[in-house]
Amino acid sequence: MNSTDPDKSDATTTVDLNRLQSACDGDAGVMRELVDLYFRQAGEIMAGLEQAINGNAVDDVNHLAHKLAGSSLACGMSAVVPSLRKLEEGARAGHLNGAHESMADVSAQMKVVRRHVQDYLLRYPAQ
Amino acid sequence: MKRILIIEDDLLVRSIYRRKFEISGYKVETAEEGTAALALLPEFRPDVIQVDIMLPGMDGVEVIRQIRSWPDFKLTPILVLSSFYRPDLAKEAWKAGANKCVSKMDCTPNLALDLVEQLLANENSGFMPRYGTIALARDALDVPAEGAAPPEVIPELPTPPEPPAPEKSKLRLTMDLPRSTGAAPSLPTISEEKTGPAPPEDSKPAFFGGTVPAPFKPTTRPTLGSPPPPVPVAAKPAVSEEAPPPPTPEIKPEPAAVPSGSDFRVEIRQEFLRRAPQIQGELRERVSALIKSKSTTDQLNLLRELEVCVGSLASLSGITGFSRISHLSGALDALLQDLHRKPSQMTASVLRTIAHAADCLNVLFRDLIGISQDVPQSVLILAVDDEPISRRTVAIALGKANLRCIGIEDSRMALTILKENSFDLIFLDAEMPGLNGFELCVELRKLPTNKSTPVIFVTSLTNFEIRARSSLSGGNDLIAKPFLMMELAVKALTYLLKPPTRVEAKARTAP
Numbered sequence: 001m002n003s004t005d006p007d008k009s010d011a012t013t014t015v016d017l018n019r020l021q022s023a024c025d026g027d028a029g030v031m032r033e034l035v036d037l038y039f040r041q042a043g044e045i046m047a048g049l050e051q052a053i054n055g056n057a058v059d060d061v062n063h064l065a066h067k068l069a070g071s072s073l074a075c076g077m078s079a080v081v082p083s084l085r086k087l088e089e090g091a092r093a094g095h096l097n098g099a100h101e102s103m104a105d106v107s108a109q110m111k112v113v114r115r116h117v118q119d120y121l122l123r124y125p126a127q
Numbered sequence: 128m129k130r131i132l133i134i135e136d137d138l139l140v141r142s143i144y145r146r147k148f149e150i151s152g153y154k155v156e157t158a159e160e161g162t163a164a165l166a167l168l169p170e171f172r173p174d175v176i177q178v179d180i181m182l183p184g185m186d187g188v189e190v191i192r193q194i195r196s197w198p199d200f201k202l203t204p205i206l207v208l209s210s211f212y213r214p215d216l217a218k219e220a221w222k223a224g225a226n227k228c229v230s231k232m233d234c235t236p237n238l239a240l241d242l243v244e245q246l247l248a249n250e251n252s253g254f255m256p257r258y259g260t261i262a263l264a265r266d267a268l269d270v271p272a273e274g275a276a277p278p279e280v281i282p283e284l285p286t287p288p289e290p291p292a293p294e295k296s297k298l299r300l301t302m303d304l305p306r307s308t309g310a311a312p313s314l315p316t317i318s319e320e321k322t323g324p325a326p327p328e329d330s331k332p333a334f335f336g337g338t339v340p341a342p343f344k345p346t347t348r349p350t351l352g353s354p355p356p357p358v359p360v361a362a363k364p365a366v367s368e369e370a371p372p373p374p375t376p377e378i379k380p381e382p383a384a385v386p387s388g389s390d391f392r393v394e395i396r397q398e399f400l401r402r403a404p405q406i407q408g409e410l411r412e413r414v415s416a417l418i419k420s421k422s423t424t425d426q427l428n429l430l431r432e433l434e435v436c437v438g439s440l441a442s443l444s445g446i447t448g449f450s451r452i453s454h455l456s457g458a459l460d461a462l463l464q465d466l467h468r469k470p471s472q473m474t475a476s477v478l479r480t481i482a483h484a485a486d487c488l489n490v491l492f493r494d495l496i497g498i499s500q501d502v503p504q505s506v507l508i509l510a511v512d513d514e515p516i517s518r519r520t521v522a523i524a525l526g527k528a529n530l531r532c533i534g535i536e537d538s539r540m541a542l543t544i545l546k547e548n549s550f551d552l553i554f555l556d557a558e559m560p561g562l563n564g565f566e567l568c569v570e571l572r573k574l575p576t577n578k579s580t581p582v583i584f585v586t587s588l589t590n591f592e593i594r595a596r597s598s599l600s601g602g603n604d605l606i607a608k609p610f611l612m613m614e615l616a617v618k619a620l621t622y623l624l625k626p627p628t629r630v631e632a633k634a635r636t637a638p
Binding site: 018019022023024026030033034037038041063066067069070071073074075076 | 215469471472513514515516517519520523558560587588608609611612
């Protein structure tokens with residue numbers, strides 16, 4: 001079966017704009033709503049992740065990394081997904097080796113993604 | 128005698144409309160694609176035009192644009208048959224100058240006639256929307272003001288009265304599934320008095336006289352977004368070509384009495400029933416080929432063939448009043464069109480959804496007479512996901528099929544709600560804090576209210592372990608995140624429109 005792994009295909013770009021448009025069916029209002037929702041939620045989850053990593057709470061890291069990776073994929077915020085998956089896989093295997101590095105990478109990529117999306121929204125025609 | 132030009136690529140659908148308008152006293156010309164239709168205009172000079180939005184070559188929107196660019200046809204009323212599941216196309220049609228858009232999933236010949244007569248009556252009374260000034264007539268004809276929100280395709284027609292549904296739950300949400308047309312009692316039926324002179328024998332669609340039905344042959348469709356071909360100066364109009372395609376032998380139709388409205392409806396339904404096994408076989412074959420295909424090129428070609436086949440089925444089942452088939456095939460058609468535009472999103476999950484929808488269509492085909500064709504009017508859907516974006520995207524996706532859901536963040540709260548209320552469909556996130564999706568599913572299967580409600584897991588993990596846990600916990604299906612909006616809509620419709628098996632029905636009614 002010629003199927004595509006969304007994790008892999010989406011990880012090649014900073015923001016998968018097709019995915020973002022698809023998530024809101026090209027509706028500018030819905031796109032802004034989803035983007036706001038995403039960054040608000042991402043901020044909360046990242047704060048929770050930092051706390052969970054510092055507290056060595058493996059289950060929480062697994063859950064939060066999985067949650068943010070899922071919403072990132074849904075909205076096309078591809079660049080943050082690989083590091084989140086790394087965190088998730090480690091936590092699922094019961095360890096947090098390299099978690100701080102992965103978390104730093106998530107933060108850095110999130111800034112890039114935010115800038116990219118903001119630029120895009122400025123250009124996206126309002127309907 | 129009023130003149131109508133029908134632009135429709137499907138031979139059988141075209142024949143049905145031709146017949147309907149002819150027995151209602153119209154002079155009818157037909158064209159199977161836009162170029163031929165434009166070539167016909169100067170000579171035929173129609174009073175009204177009916178156009179299918181999905182046409183091979185030049186699509187319906189472009190045809191309308193071209194018609195409106197001719198000074199003589201700036202004001203000619205145009206009725207558009209569009210897909211309920213592609214409101215974007217209806218919006219484009221409005222912008223191009225259409226006067227009325229109607230969902231072909233619900234459009235019966237009676238409704239088309241009614242709308243055409245309404246358009247003509249409004250034209251005569253001076254209320255006709257004029258191109259460029261359509262806002263003036265929006266109240267009379269539901270035409271939106273320029274710049275207004277995109278109009279919805281109308282799944283109109285009153286439905287026949289339904290028996291009161293049993294009290295299902297304390298929580299009730301009005302659901303606006305596209306309405307089935309049923310036997311539209313309030314619409315004018317064609318009576319002997321109303322009908323005009325019978326058309327010449329040779330212009331009658333062959334199948335009405337008892338001709339052997341032609342093989343179900345999907346016609347070609349345009350690639351969406353492709354530029355329209357130039358209009359040839361001397362294009363030969365494809366008119367009066369309603370004979371079945373070779374190699375079917377043409378049998379001269381017997382002279383038939385002009386049928387009444389109900390006879391006409393019976394006649395076209397019988398024709399659909401005669402063709403059903405063939406359509407079913409084609410569908411099965413094409414889906415199977417798509418799923419087995421290995422290369423992307425093959426997949427794209429097969430996808431296109433399937434799209435044509437399903438689109439044709441949506442039109443044909445809609446016109447004949449088989450609403451469940453028409454809605455599911457219409458939604459599936461919209462999903463296939465999405466995939467056509469974004470082939471990279473053809474994941475294993477999407478292919479499963481397509482196969483599942485095709486299976487459901489086969490079930491609906493199996494007992495066309497026995498199964499109610501009414502589309503459920505009120506359904507209750509629950510979506511449980513701790514992540515707001517996922518809940519929102521599920522809601523948007525369901526909205527594509529005019530469905531709404533109750534979204535719950537907390538799985539324990541969801542369990543409380545599930546104890547009290549029976550749902551028609553449940554979407555569960557697999558990974559949630561507290562009770563995860565699998566645990567919640569195990570618990571809800573113990574509840575009399577939801578022990579047999581279809582449960583679909585929505586998860587970004589679709590490996591073997593997750594599949595096994597999904598099944599073991601009592602889940603019915605699984606959809607991979609991120610999903611295409613239409614994929615989730617098709618998945619939902621597949622469960623909502625499929626008639627329950629005897630075992631399922633028994634489980635639902637058991638105390």
